[in-house]
Amino acid sequence: MAIVAQTSRAGRISRATFAWIVALIFFFPIFWMVLTSFKTDADAVKPEFLFFFTPTLENYLNMTENYDYWRFATNSVITSVFATLFTLAVGIPCAYAMAFNPSRATKDVLMWMLSTKMLPAAAVLYPMTFLTKNFLGIYDTHFLLIIVLSLINLPIVVWMLFTYFKEIPKEIIEAGKMDGVNTWGEVKEILIPLAWGGIASTALLCFIFCWNEAYWTVRLTTTEAATLSKLIEGNRAPEGLFFGRLSAVSAAAVGPIVVLGWFCQKQLVQGLTFGAVK
Amino acid sequence: MGRIVLEQVTKSFGETQVIPPLDLTIEDGEFAVFVGPSGCGKSTLLRLIAGLEDTTSGKVIIDGEDVTQVSPSKRGLAMVFQTYALYPHMTVRKNIAFPMRMAGIPEDEQNKKIAAAAESLNLTDYLDRKPGQLSGGQRQRVAIGRAIVRDPSAFLFDEPLSNLDAALRVGMRLEISEMHERMKTTMIYVTHDQVEAMTMANKIVVLQAGNIEQVGSPLDLYREPRNLFVAGFIGSPKMNFIEGDEAAKHGAHTIGIRPEHIEVSSDAGTWSGVVGVSEHLGSDTFFHVHDTGLAETITVRAGGEVSFKHGDRIHLTPRQDVIHKFGPDGLRL
Numbered sequence: 286m287a288i289v290a291q292t293s294r295a296g297r298i299s300r301a302t303f304a305w306i307v308a309l310i311f312f313f314p315i316f317w318m319v320l321t322s323f324k325t326d327a328d329a330v331k332p333e334f335l336f337f338f339t340p341t342l343e344n345y346l347n348m349t350e351n352y353d354y355w356r357f358a359t360n361s362v363i364t365s366v367f368a369t370l371f372t373l374a375v376g377i378p379c380a381y382a383m384a385f386n387p388s389r390a391t392k393d394v395l396m397w398m399l400s401t402k403m404l405p406a407a408a409v410l411y412p413m414t415f416l417t418k419n420f421l422g423i424y425d426t427h428f429l430l431i432i433v434l435s436l437i438n439l440p441i442v443v444w445m446l447f448t449y450f451k452e453i454p455k456e457i458i459e460a461g462k463m464d465g466v467n468t469w470g471e472v473k474e475i476l477i478p479l480a481w482g483g484i485a486s487t488a489l490l491c492f493i494f495c496w497n498e499a500y501w502t503v504r505l506t507t508t509e510a511a512t513l514s515k516l517i518e519g520n521r522a523p524e525g526l527f528f529g530r531l532s533a534v535s536a537a538a539v540g541p542i543v544v545l546g547w548f549c550q551k552q553l554v555q556g557l558t559f560g561a562v563k
Numbered sequence: 564m565g566r567i568v569l570e571q572v573t574k575s576f577g578e579t580q581v582i583p584p585l586d587l588t589i590e591d592g593e594f595a596v597f598v599g600p601s602g603c604g605k606s607t608l609l610r611l612i613a614g615l616e617d618t619t620s621g622k623v624i625i626d627g628e629d630v631t632q633v634s635p636s637k638r639g640l641a642m643v644f645q646t647y648a649l650y651p652h653m654t655v656r657k658n659i660a661f662p663m664r665m666a667g668i669p670e671d672e673q674n675k676k677i678a679a680a681a682e683s684l685n686l687t688d689y690l691d692r693k694p695g696q697l698s699g700g701q702r703q704r705v706a707i708g709r710a711i712v713r714d715p716s717a718f719l720f721d722e723p724l725s726n727l728d729a730a731l732r733v734g735m736r737l738e739i740s741e742m743h744e745r746m747k748t749t750m751i752y753v754t755h756d757q758v759e760a761m762t763m764a765n766k767i768v769v770l771q772a773g774n775i776e777q778v779g780s781p782l783d784l785y786r787e788p789r790n791l792f793v794a795g796f797i798g799s800p801k802m803n804f805i806e807g808d809e810a811a812k813h814g815a816h817t818i819g820i821r822p823e824h825i826e827v828s829s830d831a832g833t834w835s836g837v838v839g840v841s842e843h844l845g846s847d848t849f850f851h852v853h854d855t856g857l858a859e860t861i862t863v864r865a866g867g868e869v870s871f872k873h874g875d876r877i878h879l880t881p882r883q884d885v886i887h888k889f890g891p892d893g894l895r896l
């Protein structure tokens with residue numbers, strides 16, 4: 286017994302140490318970024334000032350005064366919120382139909398949806414910009430971003446919701462039918478309350494993906510609908526002259542999502558490990 | 564009202580036909596039991612009536628109205644599932660109220676009905692619990708309560724008692740029979756337990772591989788089984804079947820004699836054999852008799868006080884008036 290206890294204790298300590306090392310490696314760039322955001326651009330590039338410097342808020346003030354941080358942030362909120370809502374509005378009925386009224390093609394449709402994620406985004410860059418700019422005239426609008434972000438996230442959202450819905454016993458939905466509920470009632474009265482945990486974590490993940498999306502948000506916007514990703518991109522200088530400024534912008538862009546993630550940590554972990562319905 | 568008619572109904576899942584063309588009428592107020600071995604299509608048939616499965620062809624008619632294309636929610640039937648299928652996120656009260664809420668019944672009327680149902684099902688103390696906090700028997704009562712309050716034209720039960728222990732099962736069986744006596748509403752009850760079928764039904768429908776083997780009252784089926792399958796399925800323990808010379812004496816291919824229709828004696832009788840296993844139930848004793856030269860085992864019922872040992876030679880005399888005769892095609896002669 287003693288030996289077992291000892292080895293497991295040693296195992297625990299080494300595992301903990303390992304976890305800490307990994308966490309620190311992951312955390313370091315963010316820590317470094319936050320630190321840099323309080324340095325002047327001049328200090329930022331000097332290695333000897335890594336930890337010892339005179340902190341300044343100049344970058345942050347500069348950002349809100351000169352770059353209109355709040356407009357970018359508002360755009361990020363608008364596009365992410367509406368894209369998430371739209372994705373759920375389409376994804377919930379879709380996953381519901383596939384989970385409770387499967388046809389022979391259901392499995393194939395699910396696979397096909399996931400396979401669209403394998404298409405390299407760069408491959409459709411030209412048609413996307415050309416069509417939206419010259420044909421549809423929706424380039425650089427919230428509408429376009431909402432649609433694009435929704436489409437990007439739909440496969441994963443449907444897939445996740447499908448997995449959650451599958452865990453609901455079929456009889457419960459059938460009991461609902463016998464009790465006189467129509468299809469919308471089944472979704473509203475039975476499905477959503479029962480899969481609430483799964484839907485919430487799916488929504489959260491979708492929101493985070495939308496917020497962090499950079500490839501399309503940078504390329505399909507100029508000013509009107511530009512999000513925080515675009516703001517970061519705009520402050521990127523190849524020579525690395527404005528590290529302080531860039532760090533401040535980046536920290537302010539990831540800040541809200543980190544806070545959100547922090548508060549919803551439990552929900553997210555529970556949701557992502559599945560099996561949270563019963 | 565609840566007269567249910569199936570006309571030439573069939574059901575296939577993909578290529579496999581589970582229900583071949585089938586006609587059946589269940590009269591208003593009847594307690595019909597579908598009974599048959601596992602996989603014979605009982606649940607499928609019930610679900611076709613409920614509308615939870617679409618018919619492949621044929622018609623389902625309720626009270627003269629063709630409901631084949633009508634959704635389950637509009638057929639006015641209530642169903643009780645084997646797995647209870649309660650809404651886990653609602654309290655017992657909300658579960659029972661749910662169908663009424665969906666039907667738009669005013670709240671004070673809902674409350675009256677809930678109170679009455681809870682009273683008759685002994686659920687009054689549990690109304691504010693969630694289903695997860697109830698025992699199996701209580702859950703099944705909630706499911707029945709949820710079915711009662713909406714005054715359906717017929718109740719459908721799919722093996723509602725098979726998840727309960729034996730004692731509870733007998734109790735609930737009586738409660739459901741009682742409920743039927745009181746309400747006189749049509750009930751269709753699926754089970755694979757022929758004792759449930761015999762004790763509860765006005766009308767038993769014996770199914771095998773989707774075919775109706777016989778329809779009739781419990782005693783009809785017991786006294787005049789139409790074929791070997793029904794003869795073997797109805798009655799417990801099973802009817803003894805004897806083929807060969809002994810059957811030929813009665814001018815049949817197979818004869819059947821129930822265990823309770825054979826006299827046992829230690830000194831004289833028509834047949835004789837050696838006692839194998841004896842099962843003492845107190846009121847009755849069942850002897851499994853070997854080496855009779857008729858069939859591998861002959862089961863006989865004797866009184867509870869009759870006692871033979873393993874290996875004893877005993878004599879058997881069948882009651883001539885209740886010997887069932889079957890032809891080579893398995894049909895009753």
Ligand SMILES: Nc1ncnc2c1ncn2[C@@H]1O[C@H](COP(=O)(O)OP(=O)(O)OP(=O)(O)O)[C@@H](O)[C@H]1O
Binds near residue numbers: 602604607755
């Ligand atoms: N959704 C389905 N897809 C394919 N085959 C099915 C489906 N549902 C039922 N079956 C088949 O139909 C036949 C009848 O099934 P059913 O559930 O009606 O049997 P049952 O008499 O209720 O049996 P049990 O007593 O075990 O509940 C079975 O052979 C089963 O495999």
Ligand SMILES: [Mg+2]
Binds near residue numbers: 605607
């Ligand atoms: Mg069944």
